[in-house]
Amino acid sequence: MKISIFGLGYVGAVSLACLARDGHEVIGVDVDPWKRDLIRNGRTPIIEAGMDTLMAAAVASGRVQVTDDATSAVRGSELSFVCVGTPSRPNGSQDLRALERLAAQLGDALRAKAAYHVFVVRSTVMPGTVDDVVIPLLERHSGQRCGSDFDVCFQPEFLREGSSIHDYDNPPYTIIGGRSDRGVATVRRVFEHLPREVKVCDIRTAEMLKYACNSFHALKITFANEIGRISQAAQVDPHAVMALLCEDRQLNISPAYLRPGFAFGGSCLPKDLRALCNLAGRRDVSTPMLSAIADSNRMHLEHAVELVLATGARSVGMLGLSFKSGTDDLRESPLVVMAERFIGKGLAVRIYDPHVNLSRLVGANRRYVEDVIPHLGSMMSDDLDAIIDQSQLVVVGLRTDEVVAALQARSRPDHVVLDLVSLPRPETLRGTYQGVCW
Numbered sequence: 001m002k003i004s005i006f007g008l009g010y011v012g013a014v015s016l017a018c019l020a021r022d023g024h025e026v027i028g029v030d031v032d033p034w035k036r037d038l039i040r041n042g043r044t045p046i047i048e049a050g051m052d053t054l055m056a057a058a059v060a061s062g063r064v065q066v067t068d069d070a071t072s073a074v075r076g077s078e079l080s081f082v083c084v085g086t087p088s089r090p091n092g093s094q095d096l097r098a099l100e101r102l103a104a105q106l107g108d109a110l111r112a113k114a115a116y117h118v119f120v121v122r123s124t125v126m127p128g129t130v131d132d133v134v135i136p137l138l139e140r141h142s143g144q145r146c147g148s149d150f151d152v153c154f155q156p157e158f159l160r161e162g163s164s165i166h167d168y169d170n171p172p173y174t175i176i177g178g179r180s181d182r183g184v185a186t187v188r189r190v191f192e193h194l195p196r197e198v199k200v201c202d203i204r205t206a207e208m209l210k211y212a213c214n215s216f217h218a219l220k221i222t223f224a225n226e227i228g229r230i231s232q233a234a235q236v237d238p239h240a241v242m243a244l245l246c247e248d249r250q251l252n253i254s255p256a257y258l259r260p261g262f263a264f265g266g267s268c269l270p271k272d273l274r275a276l277c278n279l280a281g282r283r284d285v286s287t288p289m290l291s292a293i294a295d296s297n298r299m300h301l302e303h304a305v306e307l308v309l310a311t312g313a314r315s316v317g318m319l320g321l322s323f324k325s326g327t328d329d330l331r332e333s334p335l336v337v338m339a340e341r342f343i344g345k346g347l348a349v350r351i352y353d354p355h356v357n358l359s360r361l362v363g364a365n366r367r368y369v370e371d372v373i374p375h376l377g378s379m380m381s382d383d384l385d386a387i388i389d390q391s392q393l394v395v396v397g398l399r400t401d402e403v404v405a406a407l408q409a410r411s412r413p414d415h416v417v418l419d420l421v422s423l424p425r426p427e428t429l430r431g432t433y434q435g436v437c438w
């Protein structure tokens with residue numbers, strides 16, 4: 001394929017060398033004459049394992065051209081990768097000036113081209129940037145229509161500096177965010193030889209995914225380091241702890257706990273997190289990330305409460321009360337806290353939870369109910385249908401077949417349904433559906 005690459009920094013230079021190696025004819029474009037000269041002479045503009053030999057071979061193959069002329073590069077290629085930098089401004093927001101300038105240039109270049117063209121944004125950009133900034137600039141400057149005359153895809157780049165050639169050839173997967181089958185199919189041709197799956201999604205999902213991945217990586221590093229500092233202070237070997245933590249592929253290194261949903265609670269996580277933060281505090285170990293977890297969890301619960309209060313509903317049916325479906329444990333259940341907040345605001349609350357039978361609760365769970373929430377008993381009912389019928393708003397904290405079927409049968413156009421559990425097929429419900437964070 002004939003491919004142009006705009007921006008010859010880490011991402012662009014590695015892509016250029018790898019694409020030429022794979023047999024494509026590549027035109028590299030950069031505003032920096034120093035980088036252009038280096039590449040033209042078969043030298044790498046970045047320090048990266050294997051790049052010296054790869055770039056020398058790529059240029060020697062005769063399949064690499066370098067220019068600063070965007071118009072000739074767009075005309076001479078069928079697909080363009082956009083790899084310009086998107087640095088931080090002092091307030092953390094993204095500086096899109098290079099991308100905006102380039103999108104305008106690419107649009108101008110496209111004006112003179114009749115053949116179909118695909119642009120692939122690989123720079124890391126905030127969700128909505130391609131739809132709201134890049135495509136409008138391309139359309140305005142080219143006078144052409146995205147989706148017919150040209151297409152734009154977003155393909156997040158997962159390479160890591162230091163191992164970028166290896167990562168280019170072995171990505172976790174290839175993600176193509178696109179609006180049209182034709183655009184996606186064109187990008188797929190470039191990457192389908194890689195040993196990993198190609199996954200197609202919409203552009204905003206692909207844009208957000210890159211931030212979710214990088215934040216997750218940063219979170220993992222910080223987590224391991226905070227556990228390290230607490231372990232050090234407690235004379236425990238953090239390497240042994242983290243190595244064993246990683247061996248649990250069921251709960252730890254797995255998709256468990258990684259689905260957006262409701263706040264956590266129960267008799268273990270809040271208590272043990274508090275104890276760990278307390279230990280850190282006593283040893284003068286600062287652990288801002290671990291210490292912020294409880295606050296974030298509280299904010300998530302508060303967000304759900306605010307969603308309900310904002311509707312103006314006066315009667316709320318709560319389906320589910322215990323901290324987790326299938327248990328009767330009410331200790332530190334976020335649904336209990338939610339019910340308390342509604343009662344405090346004077347709402348009529350009715351609660352259904354088939355696993356919670358107040359007369360049968362025992363031990364610490366019973367003491368918790370008697371001491372902390374003695375009044376909730378009178379609000380509980382096992383008549384699921386009646387609770388749905390008599391409530392303006394239904395908070396769904398239980399994802400059983402019975403609850404799903406009752407909601408599908410009895411939801412009304414004037415109902416509001418607040419979903420905390422990712423109900424299946426929410427479009428089949430009547431009324432206003434609202435996910436807690438979706």
Ligand SMILES: NC(=O)c1ccc[n+]([C@@H]2O[C@H](COP(=O)([O-])OP(=O)(O)OC[C@H]3O[C@@H](n4cnc5c(N)ncnc54)[C@H](O)[C@@H]3O)[C@@H](O)[C@H]2O)c1
Nearest residue numbers: 007008009010011030031084085086098102123124157161
């Ligand atoms: N570095 C990484 O490991 C990595 C990994 C994944 C994603 N990303 C993302 O990819 C993007 C590029 O990152 P990078 O590290 O390669 O950036 P970089 O700063 O090393 O390179 C960007 C290049 O774009 C050039 N440029 C700017 N405006 C231009 C224009 N109008 N026309 C042509 N060239 C122009 C610059 O001269 C520079 O050489 C960023 O959004 C970054 O967040 C980077």
